[in-house]
Amino acid sequence: MHNDYTITHLKQLESEAIYILRETAAQFEKPVLLFSGGKDSIVMAHLARKAFWPAKLPFQLLHVDTGHNFPETMEFRDKYVEELGAELVVGSVQKAIDEGKVVEEKGARASRNGLQTVALLEALEEGQYDAALGGGRRDEEKARAKERFFSHRDAFGQWDPKNQRPELWNIFNGRKQHGEHFRVFPLSNWTEMDIWQYIKAEEIELPHLYFSHERDCFVRDGVIMGVTDFIELLPDEKVEKMVVRFRTIGDATCTGACLSSANNLDDIIDEVAAARQTERGTRADDKRSETAMEDRKKQGYF
Amino acid sequence: MSEDNNSGYLDMDLLRFTTAGSVDDGKSTLIGRLLYDSKAIFEDQMEAMEVSSKARGDENVNLALLTDGLRAEREQGITIDVAYRYFATPKRKFIIADTPGHIQYTRNMVTGASTANLAIVLIDARKGVIEQTCRHSFIANLLRIQHVVVCVNKMDLVDWDEGVFNKIVEDFKSFASRLDNIVDVTFIPASALIGDNIVEKSENMPWYQGPTLLYHLETVYIGADENHVEARFPVQWVIRPHSDKYHDFRGFAGRVAGGVFKPGDAVTVLPSGFTSTIKSIESMDGPQEKVFAPMSATITLEDEIDMSRGDMLVKANNRPDPTQDIDAMICWFASDKQLAGSGKYILRHTTKEVKAIVTEVCYKMNINTLHKIEDDLTLSLNDIGRVKIRTSAPLIADSYKSNRITGSFVLIDQLTNATVAAGMII
Missing domain, CATH: 2.40.30.10 (Translation factors)
Known part of the structure; x- marks a missing residue:
């Protein structure tokens, strides 16, 4: 059914994302690409390489570091950035805590996820960035389903869902007042499945956490968590060895794993196709309330 | 063919479609069914919906809660904005631009339609072709969506009657003959609630020999939609x-x-x-x-x-003429400002920005009746009208009819930077 002038869905999504990345470089003075070392940001960095090849990326990478990372992610991040020949800036939640700008949550269930917002806004201001490219996708969460490609933030970094600019055809309005900035989401129209299919088609390398491995884990609120130095166990929680992989990689204190023996891309794609839980179903931070994501986004979260 | 069971995914193409509908015409149920039957709704989303439906006192699981994610929408039980939804079958990936159908959300319908290849126009079998049908079809035509599916829903409530369906088909054809951008119309009798002719073929309507909605979405040919002639x-x-x-x-x-x-x-x-x-x-x-x-x-x-x-x-052998004077249909998007006489704006067209003056409003459309209004020429939120525009520098433009990308533009308010109108060049 494909004639000469039809392209696959992956090529369409790639073309769209490259178009957005180039619009961002052209419309803003100092954009930055948010890079966490997770699969979405790796795909975005890969697309950015393609968009500007054979030149280097016309922007820096920024990692907002909660300090609660899986060590594998950090090793991968540093190696990837070096190969890319890009410049990495790190915004630190630990630093914001040390400087007294935020107060850390207390107790066994403490998470630094909310504090990331402060560190992110600080880093954006310090670097004088006027656009931050993020790997957010509309299929991830219901509050994201109405997010724009070019998402306007006021001078306080806040998102107003009722006052978003309409986006038609492929015309994106990035005009802004002094002090305002934009979040830009080139992967808006991708789903988790598209991401995995693209990783396979483009042979993109990923951190090992995404593939099945044996790890010390415990179960909290029905979510499997990896044992790290940053999490205090509750009295009734037991550590067990489990064969798991991670569907998303975020702050280690709130990113859950799933039992899985998928150790290659084909098995992961099959697993995603058969999955009956959304990817964010393993994210404890979204479970706090029905509109938890919208509330965090209004404050400036990604 | 390789043995690799994922290889099918790499041969899929993409269809973008739009749906417009109001609270009670079954749009959410229809989308819910497409998503649920194609396994794009997950267990945890279903559970969350069950919990919220119960808390709101809804009798059945309210599938609208899946698309209405914003707090204000959940509280008021309405869809405010365009929501984008995704699902895939082994043949195609689909992007749904799900928009509210009331006249006060015309700008959202226009936005959703701007990137769509196909529009689903929902008709309640009991009500037939009504004002809203007319409006949704007009917008699809204005934005040059070439493929329309008229889905005659709630057939279970008219006893699966072929006569009711045929009457609606005739009524729709007689008014749609004026909508010349729509090249392909498919009529499907269905019941989204029971599931007839959405994914599975209806056993209640043996008189209908056509495709189910999903089969049609999977197979409709859109390869000729782009202009592959004028480079x-x-x-x-x-x-x-x-x-x-x-x-x-x-x-x-x-x-x-x-x-x-x-x-x-x-x-x-x-x-x-x-x-x-x-x-x-x-x-x-x-x-x-x-x-x-x-x-x-x-x-x-x-x-x-x-x-x-x-x-x-x-x-070199096919050049558009650069021009500083354009005629266009525009849809007004700003809620706080009207289009004033000789208003000055920033006009963004492809990758170019110029200054622009709207020199004349020729007429406004009554999009329920398709009549021209010539005695009130003020464009307010959601109004659609024909205007003349003069730009500060030449545009390299085509008519919207021949190219949706080089024939479209937006107007931006110089003070607030808000996008205040979307335009289609005539």
């Missing part, structure tokens, strides 16, 4: 690596808006009029033999000529 390449960005290996490399980056570009093609840069030949089409994966809409590409030329963002590369 248009708006330049977004110039790639200059300044490296030892690519010392003299100058690549013009952009997304093809129409036609086909190949190495060796004679091309002209507009508005300057300089001519050259395409040397190569570059990519990280190696040189490409040809590119066409909607592909992103990097083009190099044989000659060193001046070209930058906002310019357009076209074929």
Whole structure:
């Protein structure tokens, strides 16, 4: 059914994302690409390489570091950035805590996820960035389903869902007042499945956490968590060895794993196709309330 | 064929469609069923919906809660904005632009329609063709959606009666004959609630021999929707690596808006009029033999000529005439400001921004009756009308009828930077 002038869905999504990345470089003075070392940001960095090849990326990478990372992610991040020949800036939640700008949550269930917002806004201001490219996708969460490609933030970094600019055809309005900035989401129209299919088609390398491995884990609120130095166990929680992989990689204190023996891309794609839980179903931070994501986004979260 | 069971995914194409509907015409149920039957709704989403439906006192699981994610929407039980939804079958990936159907959300319908290949117009079998049908079809036609599915829903409530369906088909055809951008209309009798003719063929309507909705969405041919004749390449960005290996490399980056570009093609840069030949089409994966809409590409030329963002590369034998005067249909988007006489705006067209004055409002449309209004020429939120615009610099434009990308623009308020109107060049 494909004639000469039809392209696959992956090529369409790639073309769209490259178009957005180039619009961002052209419309803003100092954009930055948010890079966490997770699969979405790796795909975005890969697309950015393609968009500007054979030149280097016309922007820096920024990692907002909660300090609660899986060590594998950090090793991968540093190696990837070096190969890319890009410049990495790190915004630190630990630093914001040390400087007294935020107060850390207390107790066994403490998470630094909310504090990331402060560190992110600080880093954006310090670097004088006027656009931050993020790997957010509309299929991830219901509050994201109405997010724009070019998402306007006021001078306080806040998102107003009722006052978003309409986006038609492929015309994106990035005009802004002094002090305002934009979040830009080139992967808006991708789903988790598209991401995995693209990783396979483009042979993109990923951190090992995404593939099945044996790890010390415990179960909290029905979510499997990896044992790290940053999490205090509750009295009734037991550590067990489990064969798991991670569907998303975020702050280690709130990113859950799933039992899985998928150790290659084909098995992961099959697993995603058969999955009956959304990817964010393993994210404890979204479970706090029905509109938890919208509330965090209004404050400036990604 | 390889044994690899994922290989099918790599051969899928993409269909973008829009749905417009109001609270009670079954739109959410229809989308819910497409998503649920294609396994795009997950267990945890279903559980969350069950919990919220119960808390709200709804009798059945309220599928609208899946699409209405914003707090204000959940509280008021309405859809405010365009929601984008995704699902896939082994044949295609689908992007749904789900929009509210009431007249006060015309701007959302226009936004959702701007990127769609196909529109689903929902008709309640008990009500037949009504004002809202007319409005939704008009918007689909205005935004040049070439494929329309008229889904006659709630057939269970009219006893699966073929006569009711046929009457609606005739009524729709008689008014849609005026909508000349719609080239392909398919009528499907259905019940989204029970599931007839959505994914599974109806056993209650043996008189209907046509496709189910999902089968039609999977197979409708959209390959001819893009204009592959008139070559248009708006330049977004110039790639200059300044490296030892690519010392003299100058690549013009952009997304093809129409036609086909190949190495060796004679091309002209507009508005300057300089001519050259395409040397190569570059990519990280190696040189490409040809590119066409909607592909992103990097083009190099044989000659060193001046070209930058906002310019357009076209074929030497097919050049649009640069113009500073355009006639257009516009939809007004601003809630706090009306279109005032000789209003000054920023006009964004492809990758170019110019200043613009709306010199005349010719008429306004009553989009329920398709009548022209000539005695009230003020455009307020959601109004659609025909205007004349003068720009500060020439636009390299086509009519919207021949090209949706080079024929469209938005108007931006100079003070607030808000996007206040969307326009289609006549």
